[in-house]
Amino acid sequence: MKLRTIVLTLTVVLCLAGSAWAGQLKISDTQVHFGNMKEGPNAEKTVTLTNVSDSNAVVANVSTSCACTTTQLDKTELAPGETASMVITYHTFKYPGKFDKTVHVFTGADGKTEDVIHILGYVDPIPMGVMEVEPRKVDVGELAAGKTNTVPLKVANTGDAPMKVTAVKSQKFGKTYWQGEKTIPAGQSATLDLAVAPGGQGRFLDIVMIFSDARNDIGKGYKTVLLGTVK
Incomplete structure (x- = not known):
């Protein structure tokens, strides 16, 4: 009986401790329509998160499915009935279509209670260069x-505008x-003309990144492979 009392007491304590984090959010819009936009400027929409529960709600994390989308939340802990504003920014540049x-x-004591917001729209592309190295594995x-x-x-450059190449690393x-x-x-x-100074002899294999303002380079470069023999 004494053991059962201890177990029940511990269970109640854990539940009470967890309830401080257990909140339920109501999101003003779970489908955010950005409409038609021109590629280049960023676009923003704001949604409201409301704590409709009778306990504090804590936003543990906010993630997005694409690097083209970022968010900014003005507060992460909401008392019952309190609201927070979240700005959703869609970066249109190099993300056309x-x-x-x-x-x-994500909310909850374990940060795993999930609410999903869909953002939709269309980005009208601007003329831009497109990088291509064919074949991608170059025999040097x-x-x-x-x-x-x-x-x-x-x-x-297979795109429809000039393309500026700045580095090969x-x-x-x-x-x-x-x-x-x-x-x-x-077109x-x-x-x-790459300046390549290999070290020891044998097979040569290197992954190189070509940096440019091309549409298919989003800041990380265009990948190709150099293959050869060092003697």
Whole structure:
């Protein structure tokens, strides 16, 4: 009997402790329509979160399904009946076309109670360059060990506007193989002379990132692979 009393008491204490975090949110709009937008400027919409429970509600985390979407919440803890405003920003630049993304709001003692907001709309694209290296695995042939080798890399712009290339960097070795400003007109290609200085002999394999203002480079570069032999 004494053991049962202790267990029941502990259960009640845990429930009371958890109830301080257990809240229920009412979201003013779970389908946010941005409408038609021109690519370039950011677009914002605001939704209201209301605590409709009789205990405090804590927003543990807010995540989005795409890097194109960010949020800003003016408060994370809501007393009963209290409201919070959340600004949802859609970054249209380099994210053209129809979109249906989600925002996930997590609450509860364990931070796992989830409310989902859908954001929808269409971004009208602006003219922009598009990077292409074909094939993506480039055979650079035989390289001399311990020396700087000139490796030509052909880059094409398959977009409908000029494209500016600014750097080619080694992801594997942390080196910069080429840096400058090379503007490639729409529908044309250009050759970049990479300065590659491999170390030891044997097989050469490197992942390089080509940085540009192309539509398919969202700040992380365009990936291609260099293959060859070092002698």
